[in-house]
Amino acid sequence: MQKLDAQLGPSLVRPYSLRNSPREKGRYLICVRRDDAGRGGSRTLHRGLTVGRRLRISPPRNHFPLVAAGHHVLVEGGIGITPLLSMAEALAARGASSVLHHYTSGAAEAPLLERLHTSALGERAVVHHSDQGDTVRAGLPAELQVPEPDTAVHVCGPDGFMTHVAAEATAAGRHPEQLHTERFAPAAPPSAEAGDGAKAEVPTAHGVEGGLSCEQGICGACPTPVLAGDPDHRDEVQTPDERAAGDRITLCCSRARTPELLLDL
Template identity: 40%
Template sequence: MSIPSSLSLIVEVKSKRQEAEDIVTFELADPHGRPLPAFGAGAHIDVQVKPGVVRQYSLCNHPEERDRYQIGVLRDPISRGGSIAMHDEIQEGDLIQISAPKNHFPLEHAKRTLLFAGGIGVTPILCMAERLAHTDADFEMHYCNRSPDRTAFLGRIRQGEFADRVHFHFDDGDPDQKLDLEPLIGTPDPETLVYICGPKGFIDFVLSTCKAHGWDSHQLHIEYFAGAEADTSEDDSFEVKIASSGASFTVPADKTVHQVLADNGIEVMVSCEQGVCGTCLTRVLEGEPDHRDLYLDDDEHAANDQFTPCCSRAKSKTLVLDL
């Protein structure tokens, strides 16, 4: 199996630490002590967990650090081979392959910033808080979790320079400290940007509440950690045609476009396989995709000129792909 070309860096696992219940943090560094590529708040790296398994993890250390990358990994009970392997197989001293940092969730300048983190979604949000605190920006962070023992970086945040700007909300705690969005977003402020990361339900709740109160979509920035569960009960077969060769292939109801292309020797780079990371994004020249990703925004979906073959399908009988 070929190694994705994006995995251009070899790093050493300098430390592996139990950060909270079911959450482990890894500190990665160049084996020879050389500086790592720079990154901005909100960035992530691709990690080859094992042959054929590549996953994305947000960088959660200070974005001005060049001597290390830090990632946090939640042990997912329904893991498809990524998080469990990171927890059980990757050890201190191991050499692993990663990509240079990528950023689909960049922190933009604003007069004021609201940060909302749900569970392991704290990783890019924490990096943003570090950056905003370092630049003495006006921000507030709200961190929601089930309980303190499942809350990664709890001690680091409480002892940090921006501890007074962080509000913790625990499901099993005092009802009065649970997240109350109304006072925070009840009145839209055109000079405030909102960043949300976490499970889909959490993101959808914050996002829909903001929109219901009149926040402009350009003020709302989100990053999903997992794809949505699609209803596949009415899926049917369709054709994909390769523009460069004219070859056509049938995509049955129980296979993805990526799987069919791979079966026929056509490689499209994939990573998350859930429509979250955008690695497999492919141009559509003709036909109408059935978008099932969480990577493209509404305007990009409406354009119908690209789609994610790892999970999306077709509404038309045929899709002509720019391959």
């Protein structure tokens, strides 16, 4: 699943998942749900973006790739359909064994539901409506209730939704390494428990910038090589193995366990 960063203002950069296939040339398709209680990115886009206006964007990057497996189960809630529908279509195009489960509050609110019905997924897509009692809390999809060794599970949606799916799938015997998650918000706000709570401005010099986007540790825009020191990881994008290696740090949210970190900016 690919993302790009869009510059929405002088210091306002936000990451967006690409909805269209990497094979499609000539346009990038993103879907943005307006969130008036959010940090301002979606409001800026909905109010200020008009046809013909130019946006500065980054090249696409991919930190949530499809992993190799004999069968893929894609589970998403709400706007989580944005990245996973692209994955489902890519899997269908290559004839891979897969199923997409789309959880929504109701038919009237289902984002991209029409697109889902007109896609080539057919029986590879299952829509669940919570206003009909069909929720993940009422029961996980049958594919997740039995451990299957050669199955990859990708999950995307609101934090509570993802936490519940991951916990239930693990309790049903699914190995944690089979679960791959993509968050729109951090699982928990960073705490100051490992530090003294003091803030410090890190000056940039010689035009060096950190390349921040989401500023929440969820987009994968800012991992930076660590040359010396021990990072205290607070992000959601690095795998447990990458965290253990300690050779990259997400600048936007992580910290240092050692008095000094030497970074390759």
